[in-house]
Amino acid sequence: MLRRIDADVVALQEVREVDRVRDLAEDLGMEMFLGEPSDPDSPMHTAILTRLPVRAWRNRRHHGRMLRSHLHCDVETGGGEVPVVGIHCLHLAARFGDRNKGEARRIREIGAVLTDIADEPALPHMLIGDFNALSPGDDILATSFFRRMNDLRRAGLLVVGSNGILTPLAPHDEDGNGLADRWRRAGVDPRLLGGIPALPRVVAPLTVGLPVSRAMDRFLGRLIERWTVERLLEEGYVDCYRDVHPRARGLTCATWQLSARVDYVFATPDLAAHVVGADVVGGRTWPDPDAAVASDHYPVVADFSV
Numbered sequence: 001m002l003r004r005i006d007a008d009v010v011a012l013q014e015v016r017e018v019d020r021v022r023d024l025a026e027d028l029g030m031e032m033f034l035g036e037p038s039d040p041d042s043p044m045h046t047a048i049l050t051r052l053p054v055r056a057w058r059n060r061r062h063h064g065r066m067l068r069s070h071l072h073c074d075v076e077t078g079g080g081e082v083p084v085v086g087i088h089c090l091h092l093a094a095r096f097g098d099r100n101k102g103e104a105r106r107i108r109e110i111g112a113v114l115t116d117i118a119d120e121p122a123l124p125h126m127l128i129g130d131f132n133a134l135s136p137g138d139d140i141l142a143t144s145f146f147r148r149m150n151d152l153r154r155a156g157l158l159v160v161g162s163n164g165i166l167t168p169l170a171p172h173d174e175d176g177n178g179l180a181d182r183w184r185r186a187g188v189d190p191r192l193l194g195g196i197p198a199l200p201r202v203v204a205p206l207t208v209g210l211p212v213s214r215a216m217d218r219f220l221g222r223l224i225e226r227w228t229v230e231r232l233l234e235e236g237y238v239d240c241y242r243d244v245h246p247r248a249r250g251l252t253c254a255t256w257q258l259s260a261r262v263d264y265v266f267a268t269p270d271l272a273a274h275v276v277g278a279d280v281v282g283g284r285t286w287p288d289p290d291a292a293v294a295s296d297h298y299p300v301v302a303d304f305s306v
Contacts, residue, residue, distance in 0.1 A: 008051055054074065
């Protein structure tokens with residue numbers, strides 16, 4: 001899939017197997033830059049892969065403020081109008097079960113990133129990655145998501161842990177009870193189970209009778225805070241996908257049950273002026289046979305003429 005996309009820069013989140021990503025970069029003829037997480041107990045890294053010359057790079061870890069980190073590379077584009085671009089790879093906290101506490105954490109994280117950027121020389125740049133945050137005006141297909149989660153629970157694939165949280169039942173290496181096949185029959189690749197959110201046990205009974213309804217989706221969507229993306233828009237950043245597609249949903253997550261757009265490419269106005277295209281790989285306008293199994297999020301692509 002990445003070969004077909006043929007990007008000059010690739011930003012990855014939730015990197016667990018660092019050696020595999022390093023091999024991937026080598027296969028693609030790219031150099032890898034790794035962002036170790038701020039949380040020392042987290043196995044999740046970020047990474048930037050690029051075939052462009054890198055002028056400088058840095059990974060900023062904000063202990064106690066960010067779960068992941070702020071990975072930053074300045075790349076030389078070879079273009080005459082925008083010769084150098086800053087790439088800021090981010091993975092903001094999910095914490096959907098915390099409701100406003102999750103968004104409060106994300107707004108603190110993005111605040112740390114913006115402070116980092118303000119301390120650097122001004123440069124056209126983009127913020128790219130999994131923000132786990134909704135944009136003002138965007139839909140969320142909440143009722144379809146809850147219906148899917150309840151179907152998985154009734155199939156015995158989501159179980160209640162000792163902490164009262166619904167979690168996916170993961171196959172073991174020696175899968176004698178055929179759990180992997182059961183997940184596949186349910187339409188979920190077992191390699192993507194890490195992307196199924198852990199929800200409080202009380203959520204399931206509350207959503208069992210919830211109809212799949214656009215009106216209910218709009219109602220539930222109004223209950224979700226959208227401070228993080230609002231802050232970026234107030235700072236002048238341009239949502240590249242929305243700039244190109246003012247009305248399309250552009251859902252990116254999850255590939256096994258599309259519900260929301262939480263993955264973005266935000267560009268400074270001087271860089272956004274050079275956007276010539278943006279799309280969701282695996283979506284209706286850019287189908288790809290491997291996108292749904294490569295990750296639990298569809299990739300977002302932005303093209304710039306620099």
